[in-house]
Amino acid sequence: MIKKILVANRGEIAVRIIRACREMGIETVAVYSEADREALHAKLADEAVCIGPAPSKESYLCMERIISATIVSGADAIHPGFGFLSENSKFAALCEQCSITFIGPSARVIESLGNKQEARNTMEAAGVPIIPGSREPVYTVRGGEKAASETGYPVIIKAALGGGGKGMRVVYSPEDFEAGFQTAQKEAEMAFGDNTMYIEHFIQHPRHIEFQILADHFGNVIHLGERDCSIQRNHQKMIEESPSLALSEKLRGKMGEAAVKAAKAARYTNAGTIEFLLEKNENFYFMEMNTRIQVEHPVTEWVTGIDLIKAQIRIASGERLSYKQEDVQISGHSIECRINAENPEKGFRPSPGTVRGMHLPGGKGIRIDSAIYSGYTITPYYDSMVAKLSVWAKNRKEAVRKMRSALGEVIIEGIDTNVDYQYAILNHPDYVAGDIDIEFIERLKRGV
Ligand code: MV4
Numbered sequence: 001m002i003k004k005i006l007v008a009n010r011g012e013i014a015v016r017i018i019r020a021c022r023e024m025g026i027e028t029v030a031v032y033s034e035a036d037r038e039a040l041h042a043k044l045a046d047e048a049v050c051i052g053p054a055p056s057k058e059s060y061l062c063m064e065r066i067i068s069a070t071i072v073s074g075a076d077a078i079h080p081g082f083g084f085l086s087e088n089s090k091f092a093a094l095c096e097q098c099s100i101t102f103i104g105p106s107a108r109v110i111e112s113l114g115n116k117q118e119a120r121n122t123m124e125a126a127g128v129p130i131i132p133g134s135r136e137p138v139y140t141v142r143g144g145e146k147a148a149s150e151t152g153y154p155v156i157i158k159a160a161l162g163g164g165g166k167g168m169r170v171v172y173s174p175e176d177f178e179a180g181f182q183t184a185q186k187e188a189e190m191a192f193g194d195n196t197m198y199i200e201h202f203i204q205h206p207r208h209i210e211f212q213i214l215a216d217h218f219g220n221v222i223h224l225g226e227r228d229c230s231i232q233r234n235h236q237k238m239i240e241e242s243p244s245l246a247l248s249e250k251l252r253g254k255m256g257e258a259a260v261k262a263a264k265a266a267r268y269t270n271a272g273t274i275e276f277l278l279e280k281n282e283n284f285y286f287m288e289m290n291t292r293i294q295v296e297h298p299v300t301e302w303v304t305g306i307d308l309i310k311a312q313i314r315i316a317s318g319e320r321l322s323y324k325q326e327d328v329q330i331s332g333h334s335i336e337c338r339i340n341a342e343n344p345e346k347g348f349r350p351s352p353g354t355v356r357g358m359h360l361p362g363g364k365g366i367r368i369d370s371a372i373y374s375g376y377t378i379t380p381y382y383d384s385m386v387a388k389l390s391v392w393a394k395n396r397k398e399a400v401r402k403m404r405s406a407l408g409e410v411i412i413e414g415i416d417t418n419v420d421y422q423y424a425i426l427n428h429p430d431y432v433a434g435d436i437d438i439e440f441i442e443r444l445k446r447g448v
Pocket residue numbers: 131156163164165200201202203204207208230232235277287288438
């Protein structure tokens with residue numbers, strides 16, 4: 001039984017977790033940095049502990065301070081949210097050593113899936129389709145060239161500890177391999193302190209489709225359908241939806257089965273996400289597995305009716321999954337837009353500042369996940385996402401209309417936001433037709 005949870009995060013996800021705990025009768029402890037004294041999560045929790053100065057390294061990323069706050073406050077579990085320490089296997093291991101329940105998979109599983117090269121091999125062995133490429137880690141230009149020519153150009157060079165686009169280079173021909181490899185490897189060394197690389201064939205114009213899974217400690221694994229996250233720029237998702245227009249019932253079944261197989265092969269527990277690339281011809285490939293709750297989880301909650309944060313807490317408490325695969329019904333359509341404090345006309349430059357006044361939409365089928373309020377000052381220290389707007393309607397057409405209507409209502413004075421940019425996407429003929437892939441925003445920028 002978990003009685004008290006320390007939320008090792010900030011912003012809207014911290015608020016989201018605190019709300020779930022309160023509904024479950026679980027006490028909450030917030031942690032906050034000196035820059036977050038007035039932050040909503042610190043106000044809403046039962047207790048709040050200051051864990052250090054504004055820079056993340058000295059506060060939200062500081063394991064020792066977070067563990068100390070957990071022990072001092074008498075919390076028996078930590079929910080890491082997303083980002084920060086959420087996929088740090090050392091942190092999960094430290095929790096295990098201190099007899100604190102880490103709400104997520106085991107440290108061992110986080111570490112093993114954090115190595116994307118290793119994860120590829122695990123998935124291939126389990127019969128999950130992977131992208132053609134190297135089976136062994138690659139450390140040298142020579143080794144990489146050999147793997148690339150065996151794989152076939154174009155190739156993508158990736159860092160074993162990468163993900164999210166860091167330490168990655170696309171190479172279209174052998175002449176460009178050496179330069180691409182060296183840049184990618186240098187980036188990997190800088191970002192992860194590790195120069196292990198691997199090579200994959202570069203898949204062009206795919207969709208990013210990810211499957212939500214839940215796995216308990218008794219070997220039960222189910223999937224909750226997919227999210228289409230193709231609308232992104234610079235590896236930052238902007239709009240997510242569920243279900244994806246690209247999946248027939250049959251393909252959903254096949255990919256869902258592969259996702260469950262992947263989770264079982266990894267001996268996964270708690271909530272997780274299997275990322276796939278999906279080609280127009282319906283070929284799909286495992287890309288990586290994320291071991292955290294994700295920003296875009298609300299669209300899955302809308303179409304399944306399942307509260308994913310509560311599910312995570314129940315699984316971590318040792319409860320069995322209360323639903324079987326056949327109990328999971330995907331109903332209607334959901335879309336989420338990320339609202340960021342940034343200026344799309346100035347290269348999406350962050351726009352911190354004080355919220356002078358605001359109005360956020362509401363009504364049937366409209367949900368806001370946010371931690372801003374009128375008078376709140378958005379600081380430049382953390383990421384620029386200030387709210388998530390998600391909607392549900394019985395089909396995609398109505399969900400698109402509802403999202404346009406809701407975006408049209410948003411007023412946030414005092415800072416710049418991407419709301420008008422999001423509105424423009426919701427009116428783009430390709431988006432409306434559901435004709436999207438991961439290059440959508442690139443094409444929009446180039447005006448094609
Ligand atoms: C790829 C790919 C095409 N082919 N791998 C981007 C981040 C990291 N998770 C892996 N990524 C990609 N890997 C192969 N073999 C294209 C991307 C990619 C991408 C994937 C999903 C969503 C947006 C993306 C944007 C650029 C590149």
